[in-house]
Amino acid sequence: MKTVFSGLKPSGDMTIGNYLGAMKHWPDQQGSARTIFFVPNAHAITVRQDPVQLKKRTYDLVAWLLTVGLDPEKSIILVQSRVSAHAEMCWILDNYVTMGELSRMTEYKDKSQKLGPEGQLVGLFNYPVLMAADILLYSSNEVPVGEDQRQHIELARTIAERFNKLYGETFVLPVATMPASGARIKRLDDPSKKMSKSDHPDSFIMLQEPLDSIKAKFKKAVTDSDNTIKYDKTLKPAVSNLLEIYSGFSEESIDVIVDRYTNKGYGELKTDLGELVVEKLSTLQLAFNKIRADEQNLERVISEGSEKAAEIANKKLSEVKEKLGLL
Ligand code: AMP
Numbered sequence: 068m069k070t071v072f073s074g075l076k077p078s079g080d081m082t083i084g085n086y087l088g089a090m091k092h093w094p095d096q097q098g099s100a101r102t103i104f105f106v107p108n109a110h111a112i113t114v115r116q117d118p119v120q121l122k123k124r125t126y127d128l129v130a131w132l133l134t135v136g137l138d139p140e141k142s143i144i145l146v147q148s149r150v151s152a153h154a155e156m157c158w159i160l161d162n163y164v165t166m167g168e169l170s171r172m173t174e175y176k177d178k179s180q181k182l183g184p185e186g187q188l189v190g191l192f193n194y195p196v197l198m199a200a201d202i203l204l205y206s207s208n209e210v211p212v213g214e215d216q217r218q219h220i221e222l223a224r225t226i227a228e229r230f231n232k233l234y235g236e237t238f239v240l241p242v243a244t245m246p247a248s249g250a251r252i253k254r255l256d257d258p259s260k261k262m263s264k265s266d267h268p269d270s271f272i273m274l275q276e277p278l279d280s281i282k283a284k285f286k287k288a289v290t291d292s293d294n295t296i297k298y299d300k301t302l303k304p305a306v307s308n309l310l311e312i313y314s315g316f317s318e319e320s321i322d323v324i325v326d327r328y329t330n331k332g333y334g335e336l337k338t339d340l341g342e343l344v345v346e347k348l349s350t351l352q353l354a355f356n357k358i359r360a361d362e363q364n365l366e367r368v369i370s371e372g373s374e375k376a377a378e379i380a381n382k383k384l385s386e387v388k389e390k391l392g393l394l
């Protein structure tokens with residue numbers, strides 16, 4: 068049976084980009100594959116975090132995983148800091164990757180440029196290796212993520228191949244899987260950049276967005292020059308982005324939506340999209356609030372899931388140590 072594995076950092080409020088590009092798809096293979104999802108909270112400390120907030124957001128994320136339909140009876144749900152094998156495996160894998168390879172990671176280049184010398188921490192540089200450890204510990208075949216994470220999954224694959232060549236078959240080679248649409252949701256005010264929670268509030272919609280600001284944000288969203296509704300990422304990036312968001316929330320294909328809006332203008336599309344997202348997010352927020360209120364249950368899910376995960380992870384770690392002659 069194949070293994071599907073992924074995670075979301077608890078480093079800020081989630082946007083509809085995180086949802087449509089990643090989390091929404093995670094329950095898809097529940098029941099037909101071994102599904103493991105986690106909160107990479109050790110990844111979050113590569114930039115400064117307020118400890119109280121970090122703890123709160125970790126519980127928030129576990130609650131979101133349950134809200135989108137992950138079932139602890141069918142999937143393993145864990146928190147990274149509860150399974151020490153992740154950090155140990157990271158140290159081992161550090162010796163099978165070069166500074167040059169890590170220097171080429173786009174996310175590091177972007178972040179380190181934004182943060183300046185003070186923020187260029189070794190942990191931030193090493194982030195993709197911890198990620199490789201996460202993935203390889205569970206013999207993951209598929210890693211469902213948004214487009215921005217593809218390079219990191221490819222590096223994990225390179226590390227796995229290199230290790231296997233030296234010590235014999237040890238790691239499964241992972242592949243990144245991406246939704247047909249929604250893998251890269253763009254900013255509402257600038258469709259050339261990906262939607263991200265660290266930008267201007269008008270550029271994104273959070274999963275916990277107050278319902279009354281959603282319609283206004285879509286109304287303000289930039290559009291392209293002529294007024295025809297067409298899906299063309301190069302010529303009409305803004306409208307194509309709105310269509311992807313529409314399709315992600317309505318579960319209809321983009322073609323069906325485009326057909327419906329032939330001879331209608333951007334204004335109508337934006338109004339309808341606002342209403343659709345309000346309806347979907349209000350249902351999700353209601354479910355989330357209920358699940359989030361029972362922190363004891365969340366703690367139980369985390370403890371039980373992390374215990375199951377540790378069993379799998381420790382086995383892989385022992386196999387690797389044995390191969391390396393580490394007592
Ligand atoms: P992050 O917020 O960077 O921890 O990303 C969590 C997950 O959401 C990853 O799988 C990302 O690839 C995905 N993601 C983040 N931003 C977007 C976006 N704008 N569009 C689609 N997927 C995204």
Ligand code: TRP
Nearest residue numbers: 073074075076107110198201202
């Ligand atoms: N880096 C990922 C992100 O920003 C989060 C993450 C950490 C992850 N470890 C992972 C995702 C392993 C998939 C698999 O979204």
